[in-house]
Amino acid sequence: MSEAHALKPSPARWLVVIVPYVWLSLFFLAPFLIILKISLSDTAIAMPPYVPVFQGFGAIGDFISQLDIENYVFLTDDPLYIDAYLSSLRIAVISTLLLLLVGYPMALCMARASAGIRPTLVMLVILPFWTSFLIRVYAWIGILKPEGLLTLLLQTLGIYGPDDQVQIFRTETAVFIGIVYSYLPFMVLPLYAALEKLDGTLLEAASDLGCPPWKAFWKITFPLSLPGVIAGSMICFIPITGEFVIPDLLGGAETLMIGKTLWTEFFGNRDWPLASAVAVILLLVLVVPIMIFQNQQQKAEGK
Numbered sequence: 001m002s003e004a005h006a007l008k009p010s011p012a013r014w015l016v017v018i019v020p021y022v023w024l025s026l027f028f029l030a031p032f033l034i035i036l037k038i039s040l041s042d043t044a045i046a047m048p049p050y051v052p053v054f055q056g057f058g059a060i061g062d063f064i065s066q067l068d069i070e071n072y073v074f075l076t077d078d079p080l081y082i083d084a085y086l087s088s089l090r091i092a093v094i095s096t097l098l099l100l101l102v103g104y105p106m107a108l109c110m111a112r113a114s115a116g117i118r119p120t121l122v123m124l125v126i127l128p129f130w131t132s133f134l135i136r137v138y139a140w141i142g143i144l145k146p147e148g149l150l151t152l153l154l155q156t157l158g159i160y161g162p163d164d165q166v167q168i169f170r171t172e173t174a175v176f177i178g179i180v181y182s183y184l185p186f187m188v189l190p191l192y193a194a195l196e197k198l199d200g201t202l203l204e205a206a207s208d209l210g211c212p213p214w215k216a217f218w219k220i221t222f223p224l225s226l227p228g229v230i231a232g233s234m235i236c237f238i239p240i241t242g243e244f245v246i247p248d249l250l251g252g253a254e255t256l257m258i259g260k261t262l263w264t265e266f267f268g269n270r271d272w273p274l275a276s277a278v279a280v281i282l283l284l285v286l287v288v289p290i291m292i293f294q295n296q297q298q299k300a301e302g303k
Contacts, residue, residue, distance in 0.1 A: 038050055049270045072281070074274065075277055081258075081261065084256050084260075088242070095180060100187060100233065102184060103188045103232065104191055106125075108191075108221075111192055111195035125188050128185065137178055140174070144250070170253075172254070174251065175246055175247050177250070190235065194226075194227050194231075195221070198225070234290065241286060242262075244262070247259065262275055
């Protein structure tokens with residue numbers, strides 16, 4: 001067999017490379033282009049409720065001249081949408097930090113448990129996925145509402161009086177509770193995967209050299225687990241930013257998030273072009289920083 005023939009990629013290798021790109025093209029790029037086209041359209045009382053400003057691509061000059069960006073201009077003029085974006089990012093950042101504070105000790109304990117019990121601990125983490133996400137959120141309504149289980153528990157323990165009630169439901173605190181509960185497995189599992197690979201002899205060597213446990217954690221354990229921290233934070237932060245169900249069911253009228261705004265524009269106001277513009281901006285707000293971060297990571301690894 002010649003060397004050139006041996007280096008020639010086989011059809012199977014090409015198939016492995018092509019399949020992910022075909023998947024992304026069909027289920028990410030194509031829907032995004034459809035939403036982008038709708039966002040450049042005008043609202044209409046019809047079905048579908050928009051009038052395309054261009055049909056096909058045709059000549060480049062005609063295509064560009066027909067583009068309508070008034071929906072994007074409106075988003076910059078109305079403070080409601082800017083506040084919704086900023087509020088969503090704020091809630092997503094705080095929720096991700098809370099998830100990290102809760103999930104890291106759990107993942108660390110799982111990684112340091114005996115090898116025989118680790119599969120059971122992993123199963124307990126993913127066990128909530130066996131129940132519908134919507135049912136689990138509705139369960140928190142029964143717990144957090146003023147006459148719910150939490151109030152009953154505190155009254156039984158004597159912490160609250162017979163007429164006192166917990167006023168958490170329909171507040172931002174309830175939203176944080178629901179988000180942390182729902183997304184905790186997505187934070188714990190990447191952290192556990194990173195911490196499980198940690199070489200224990202490094203900690204033993206640090207202890208032999210007189211390094212206290214807390215310092216060994218910050219100097220050895222945490223830096224080596226950063227890939228898991230970054231992966232878990234990304235996996236949680238991105239969907240939390242566009243979260244709709246939890247703010248709608250547990251949050252009040254003052255809980256402003258872009259997911260609720262997007263739903264209102266699509267199904268309440270039936271303004272599909274404006275809603276599509278909101279979705280496009282949300283995607284860019286999330287994807288562009290991630291692409292920049294990945295590019296910087298690749299450059300750092302190349303050095």
